[in-house]
Amino acid sequence: MSEKKVSSKIAQPYAEALLETAFSSNNLQKVTDDIQNIKNTISSSAELSRALNNPLLTIKNKQIIINKLFKDKISSLTLNFLMLIIERKRAVLIEAICKQFITLSYNKSGITIANVISSTPFTEQQYSLLVKKVQEIANSKQVQLNVEIDRELIGGFTIQIGSQIIDSSLKGQLKQMASHLEIA
Template sequence: MSQSSSLNKAALPYAEALFESSQLIQLIEKTNQDLYLISDTVSKSDVLKKFLSNPLVNPEIKKKVLQKLFLDQVSSHVLNFLSILADRRRINLLDAIIDCYLNLVYKLKLTTVANIYTAAVLTDLQQESLEKKIQDITGSKEVKLVIHIDPELIGGFVIKIGSKIIDMSIYGQLNQMTSYLNVASL
C-alpha cells in the first residue's frame, strides 16, 4: 500500500466527520473557504509544516499556535476541528483530510476533479475547452481542473480523473511506440 493511500485511509473518517458536521450546521461553503486558507497558509511555510508534523511538540502548544494563526480568520467550527486533530495527534494528516473533505464536497455538488499534467501552461481557452469536454464525458455539473506542469511530457497532456487516465502526451506516445517495437521484434 502506498503512503498516500494509507494517509487517505487514515484521513477519511476525519474528513467525513467534518463534512457531516458542516452539512448539519449549513457551513459547507464557509468550511471550504477556511480549509483553502489553512492549506494555503501551511503550504507556504516550511517551518509551520515541520512544527505541526513534529510528534515531539506538545498538542497544547500546537493548539495555541493554530488559535493565534487562525482565530479571526476561520469559523469556530473549523478551529474546534483543528483542536481535535491536535489533541488526537492527527494534525499531521491535515493535508490529506482537506483533500478528502474537498472530494466529498465535489461529490455532493457533482463536481469532477480532473488532474491535468501538461508540458506547457494552458491558455484560458484551452482550459475552458477541456472543462467542457470533461463535462460531456463525465456528465458532471461542474469540472475543476488541477493543472500540473511536467516538462518531461515534451508536449500534449495527460488527464487523470479518479483511476482513469487519458494520455495524449508525446512522451506517452513514444512509450507506446517503444512497447510496440519491442513486442514486434520478438
C-alpha cells in the first residue's frame, strides 16, 4: 500500500471527528474555511511543511509554531483540534487531514469536488465553462474545482469527479494510442 493511501486512511477518522464536532456545534462553514486556510498555508510553505514533518522538533515547538501562525485567524475549535493532532504526534498528517475534511465537508454540504490537472492555467472564461460542464456531468448545483498545473501533460487536462476520470490530455491520448498499437 502506498504511503499516500496509508496517510489518507489514518487521516480519515480525524477528519470525520472534526466534521462531526463542527456540524454538531453549527460551525461547519467556519471550520471548513479555517481548514482551507490551514491547507493553503501549509501547501504554500515548504518551510512550514518541513517543520511539521521534522521528528526532531518537539511537540511543544510545533504547537508554538501553529499557535503563532493561526491563533487570531481560525476558530478556537479548529485551533484546539490542531493542538490535539500535534499532541498525538500526527503533525505529519495535518495536510492530509485537511484534504479529507474538506472533501467530507463539501459532500455534507452538497458540493461536488472535481480535481482538475491542467497543462496550463485556465482563463476566467475557461474556468467558468469548466465549472458549468462539471455541474452537468456531476448533476450538481455547486462545484468546487481543485486545479493543479502539471506541465508534463503536454496539452489538455484531466478531471476527476469521485471515481470518474475524464482524460483529455495529450499525454493520456498518447498512452491510449500506445496501448492500441501494442494490441494490434
